[in-house]
Amino acid sequence: MKGVKLHVRVLALALLLIGAGSTAWQIFVLNIPVSADTTEPVWVIDTKLTFSARDNTPVKVQMYVPPSWSKFITLNESFISKNYGVNTDAVDDNRQAVWSARRAEGQQQLFYRLMLTKRSNSRFSESEPGPLFKESPKLEGVEKVAVEALLKPIREHSADIETFIREAIKLINEPSNDNARLLLGNNYTQDNKSMVLELLLSSAHIPVERVRTLRLISGVAQSPELWMRSYNGKRWLYFNPETGTQGLPDDRVVWWTGNDSIAKVEGGRHLKVEITANQKVMNSITLAQSIAERKENKFWALSLYDLPLQSQQTFEIILMIPIGVMLILLLRNVVGLETLGTFTPVLIGLAFRETQVVWGIILFTLITALGLSIRSYLEHLHLQLLSRLSVVLTFVVIIMALISVLGHRLGLDRGLSIALFPMVILTMSIERMSIVWEERGGLHAGKVGIGTLIAATLSHLMMTYPAWTYFVFTFPGMLLIFMAFMLILGHYRGYRLTELFRFNAMIKGRQ
Amino acid sequence: MSLFSTWKDLRQRGVMGINQRNADYVLRYNQRHLYPLVDDKIKTKERAIKAGIHVPTMYGIIDSDKGIGKLKDIVKGHSDFVIKPAQGAGGDGILVIADQFEGYYRTTSGRLLSTEDIEFHISGILSGIYSLGGHRDRALIEYRVIPDPIFSAISYEGVPDIRIIVLKGYPLLAMLRLPTRQSGGKANLHQGAIGVGVDLATGITLDGTWLNKLINKHPDTTNPVRGVQLPYWDGFMSLATRCYELTGLGYLGVDMVLDKDQGPLMLELNARPGLNIQIANDAGLAARCKQVEDEIDRLNAKGITTANPTKRMAFCQREFAQPLQNLGALNSDNETFAAPTEANSDVTATNQQP
Numbered sequence: 001m002k003g004v005k006l007h008v009r010v011l012a013l014a015l016l017l018i019g020a021g022s023t024a025w026q027i028f029v030l031n032i033p034v035s036a037d038t039t040e041p042v043w044v045i046d047t048k049l050t051f052s053a054r055d056n057t058p059v060k061v062q063m064y065v066p067p068s069w070s071k072f073i074t075l076n077e078s079f080i081s082k083n084y085g086v087n088t089d090a091v092d093d094n095r096q097a098v099w100s101a102r103r104a105e106g107q108q109q110l111f112y113r114l115m116l117t118k119r120s121n122s123r124f125s126e127s128e129p130g131p132l133f134k135e136s137p138k139l140e141g142v143e144k145v146a147v148e149a150l151l152k153p154i155r156e157h158s159a160d161i162e163t164f165i166r167e168a169i170k171l172i173n174e175p176s177n178d179n180a181r182l183l184l185g186n187n188y189t190q191d192n193k194s195m196v197l198e199l200l201l202s203s204a205h206i207p208v209e210r211v212r213t214l215r216l217i218s219g220v221a222q223s224p225e226l227w228m229r230s231y232n233g234k235r236w237l238y239f240n241p242e243t244g245t246q247g248l249p250d251d252r253v254v255w256w257t258g259n260d261s262i263a264k265v266e267g268g269r270h271l272k273v274e275i276t277a278n279q280k281v282m283n284s285i286t287l288a289q290s291i292a293e294r295k296e297n298k299f300w301a302l303s304l305y306d307l308p309l310q311s312q313q314t315f316e317i318i319l320m321i322p323i324g325v326m327l328i329l330l331l332r333n334v335v336g337l338e339t340l341g342t343f344t345p346v347l348i349g350l351a352f353r354e355t356q357v358v359w360g361i362i363l364f365t366l367i368t369a370l371g372l373s374i375r376s377y378l379e380h381l382h383l384q385l386l387s388r389l390s391v392v393l394t395f396v397v398i399i400m401a402l403i404s405v406l407g408h409r410l411g412l413d414r415g416l417s418i419a420l421f422p423m424v425i426l427t428m429s430i431e432r433m434s435i436v437w438e439e440r441g442g443l444h445a446g447k448v449g450i451g452t453l454i455a456a457t458l459s460h461l462m463m464t465y466p467a468w469t470y471f472v473f474t475f476p477g478m479l480l481i482f483m484a485f486m487l488i489l490g491h492y493r494g495y496r497l498t499e500l501f502r503f504n505a506m507i508k509g510r511q
Numbered sequence: 512m513s514l515f516s517t518w519k520d521l522r523q524r525g526v527m528g529i530n531q532r533n534a535d536y537v538l539r540y541n542q543r544h545l546y547p548l549v550d551d552k553i554k555t556k557e558r559a560i561k562a563g564i565h566v567p568t569m570y571g572i573i574d575s576d577k578g579i580g581k582l583k584d585i586v587k588g589h590s591d592f593v594i595k596p597a598q599g600a601g602g603d604g605i606l607v608i609a610d611q612f613e614g615y616y617r618t619t620s621g622r623l624l625s626t627e628d629i630e631f632h633i634s635g636i637l638s639g640i641y642s643l644g645g646h647r648d649r650a651l652i653e654y655r656v657i658p659d660p661i662f663s664a665i666s667y668e669g670v671p672d673i674r675i676i677v678l679k680g681y682p683l684l685a686m687l688r689l690p691t692r693q694s695g696g697k698a699n700l701h702q703g704a705i706g707v708g709v710d711l712a713t714g715i716t717l718d719g720t721w722l723n724k725l726i727n728k729h730p731d732t733t734n735p736v737r738g739v740q741l742p743y744w745d746g747f748m749s750l751a752t753r754c755y756e757l758t759g760l761g762y763l764g765v766d767m768v769l770d771k772d773q774g775p776l777m778l779e780l781n782a783r784p785g786l787n788i789q790i791a792n793d794a795g796l797a798a799r800c801k802q803v804e805d806e807i808d809r810l811n812a813k814g815i816t817t818a819n820p821t822k823r824m825a826f827c828q829r830e831f832a833q834p835l836q837n838l839g840a841l842n843s844d845n846e847t848f849a850a851p852t853e854a855n856s857d858v859t860a861t862n863q864q865p
Contacts, residue, residue, distance in 0.1 A: 333530060382631035384576075385638035435640060439603045440701065493535060495528040500517045505725045505790055507520045 008491055012484040019480030026475055036470040040117060042075065042282040043216050045253075047112040047275050051268040053104035059084075061099040061110060063263035063273070064212075064256035068095070072116040072253055080111040094256040108268065116216075116253065117282075139203060146179040147203050154204075161206055161232050162246060168200055169228075169244035190226050194241045195259075197228060206230060210259055211238070213252040218279045224255050224262060304473060312473075317350070317463075319472050322482045324349055324459035329489055331455050336496030338451045340429050340436075345455035348429075351421045352460035360460070361453055363421065367399055368449065371430035372437070393427040525798020526789055532762075533783075536800065540679065540761025541782050548758050549780040553597045553651055555758075562757050564750060565776050567593075567654040567768075574649040576637060579630050585652050593656075594633060596641040597649040602699040604641030606632055607655060607669075619668060619696050656778075657771040661742060665689055665707075665716075667731040669696030670768055673709070673747055676784050676796065677763045680755030680820060681803040682748055682827045684796060685709040686788045687716055687741065692731050700787045705729060707736045708792030712832035714744025720790035746775045748828070752820045754780060792833070802830060 026032045053059050065088065068074060079086040084099040099110050139147055150171055158164040172180050172193055183196045194210055201208045212224035227248065228239045238248040248254075256262070265271045304315055324346040331337040339345050352360035374395050378388050400421065429452070437445035462468070472478045495503075521528075527536075548554050559566045570592055571585030586592050590611050596604040606629070610617040616624045624632075633650045635641070642648040662671045669690030676683045686706045690696045693703030700706050705726065708717035716739040718727045728735050741747070751765040754777070764784025767777050789796050806826060810818055818826075 336529075382627065382634075384634055385640055431640075435603075491534060493528070493531040495518060495521060495526075496530065497514070499528045500514050500521070502723050502787075503521055503526050503790065504517060505720070505723060506524065506526060506793060506795075507517060508725075 022477035336498030349460035525795030675751035706791035
């Protein structure tokens with residue numbers, strides 16, 4: 001006996017741990033939202049390329065697109081164009097999309113749409129690739145002198161790579177510095193400044209490269225922002241070439257690195273690139289699904305969401321049945337409520353899904369009452385059990401049809417939902433209830449009937465509570481937790497609530 | 512009074528709840544393969560006859576719709592008889608015919624039934640509406656018990672019966688069940704019959720219970736139910752005690768009647784006897800079970816695995832005596848053996864599991 005008790009406890013504990021563990025894993029590691037209402041921001045970046053094609057020449061458009069290693073997750077990426085073939089290639093550390101067409105005429109438009117979301121868990125971000133080796137340029141004459149003159153104070157004022165670069169940026173942006181002016185050659189554009197910076201730093205054997213980023217703000221059309229970055233042996237350091245500020249802000253997406261412009265076109269002219277970003281709000285679970293799709297089989301934990309939509313809806317109902325069953329277990333073994341049949345209330349509760357509770361109770365009561373009256377009439381005809389049951393069932397079907405037709409005529413569409421009541425269950429309920437009535441009296445039959453309706457209503461409410469439906473469907477580990485609970489209840493030896501009243505006389509008589 | 516303190520008081524008095532009965536006694540002591548023996552009254556009867564236990568004479572069995580017509584032959588020469596479903600539960604489906612009149616049958620309540628009515632009833636029994644699992648059943652036609660006149664003062668119609676709950680052959684609690692007007696002459700408590708506790712040692716009735724209330728008068732006859740000496744008491748006790756050997760079921764309710772002519776007869780056995788017997792006796796079943804299990808352990812320790820029925824009966828009559836005049840004092844005695852149930856499960860833990 002003790003062995004069995006221990007066995008059940010260990011089994012229940014194991015199920016509980018597995019269930020809780022898988023749920024915790026889904027919540028904390030996979031970041032699956034706990035509630036269906038959780039939303040997360042998603043960025044939609046639209047890029048529009050317009051150009052006019054030269055007649056009768058092949059067209060090839062190359063455009064850099066953001067790499068996959070950023071701190072953002074790509075949810076969806078689409079290339080929209082008419083009559084163009086699209087490929088994406090890896091060019092050094094960058095990704096490049098190539099549109100190509102044999103011939104095109106007139107104004108052309110190409111679209112690139114990217115949906116991004118911030119990684120909620122940094123552990124999943126792929127590491128950024130390291131630097132590529134570049135030779136330092138050979139300098140001669142005045143430029144060499146100017147570079148060395150500039151490097152001297154920078155060396156004196158800096159302690160490491162980081163401060164060295166910041167110092168260099170500061171000097172180049174200083175309008176009064178003659179050496180810097182000479183190197184810039186009166187061209188004070190961002191591009192030129194960063195080119196000079198690159199030259200300056202590579203002479204000091206510090207490789208830097210240009211990186212273009214996009215700022216995530218809604219609405220405004222923008223062009224990629226220039227940043228400089230340098231590899232310190234462990235990670236990339238990002239610098240603003242104008243102010244020398246270090247560190248890429250959180251709202252910047254790295255688009256591409258290097259000196260090229262974002263796009264170039266062969267066989268076309270007047271290329272124009274417009275980029276707009278927009279923030280959208282996306283349901284977290286949809287988001288998790290999209291991420292899962294992109295990661296493919298890694299995400300088996302959401303496997304119920306992989307089912308076809310129709311099966312998903314079915315399973316949303318099926319997975320809730322254990323909750324209803326557990327409630328019946330509690331009501332019967334701990335509370336001591338009497339019901340017709342064991343799981344009949346759960347099935348009736350399921351039917352309430354379609355009819356709603358109030359209508360469900362009204363319809364159930366109506367059909368049972370009518371069924372009971374025909375059952376008591378059939379009693380006089382001395383029919384055998386099976387044919388009596390068949391007659392009652394047919395009668396139930398006829399009543400259901402009548403209620404539907406009548407409800408439809410009266411404009412009560414709820415009447416139509418009655419078709420979903422389980423006929424066989426209703427028939428058996430009527431038969432059982434009439435036997436209870438005969439043997440134990442109408443009062444007891446009424447008590448059992450009301451008990452059934454209470455259990456059905458409660459189980460319906462529990463089975464349709466949206467937060468739980470979502471939770472159980474998303475975290476099927478909950479089913480194991482339910483099972484553990486049911487196992488433990490199987491060894492419940494305490495009094496039922498109704499027994500406290502039943503045996504109350506034994507206590508009262510004593511005082 | 513709060514529910515919690517009710518709970519505690521009930522535990523302290525050793526009152527058994529349904530969950531405890533099912534898990535600790537029915538599931539543990541009653542092996543499933545033995546159930547058909549008690550669930551089927553015909554099998555019980557056959558077994559009892561072999562063991563020399565007195566039962567109401569069986570007139571015949573109807574086991575098919577074709578056989579319904581044989582009813583006339585079966586009851587030939589008997590003006591009164593009882594029709595029972597062999598696998599009925601809780602007294603459902605039992606039809607008691609007291610008399611025959613011009614081709615009609617008169618029930619004990621005076622209702623006249625045609626042969627057709629009776630045949631319909633039997634066909635209902637055969638199709639299984641009264642059987643536990645709803646499967647096909649047999650109808651049993653047997654001798655109608657005429658209650659001993661000793662009960663006429665405290666009974667209303669019907670046949671009072673005596674139930675004794677037996678754990679591993681040790682009788683624990685006894686109850687006299689008296690039909691009332693409300694129960695329609697049936698001796699089932701949930702149908703409104705009264706249960707009256709019986710002192711195991713003497714066979715003298717104690718107070719009773721009716722619809723979960725404590726009572727001391729019969730609601731129909733208003734005669735006090737206590738203080739009635741049941742005749743042949745030791746006969747009932749020994750009969751109940753021997754039913755353990757008869758069936759092998761460790762936890763058993765034995766239903767018996769006292770016939771005017773034939774004396775104590777065993778009616779049926781029940782593998783899941785109800786719990787209201789505790790209210791009737793004002794004594795907790797779990798407490799007595801515990802005492803018996805301790806005794807079994809004690810005997811096992813001494814190497815006695817099967818105590819003989821006489822010794823078992825003597826043990827119970829000594830330990831569970833509730834002398835009428837000392838009822839108040841005795842209740843306080845009860846407290847001394849109402850051991851806490853936590854300890855209970857530890858002691859029982861060494862026993863085997865079905």
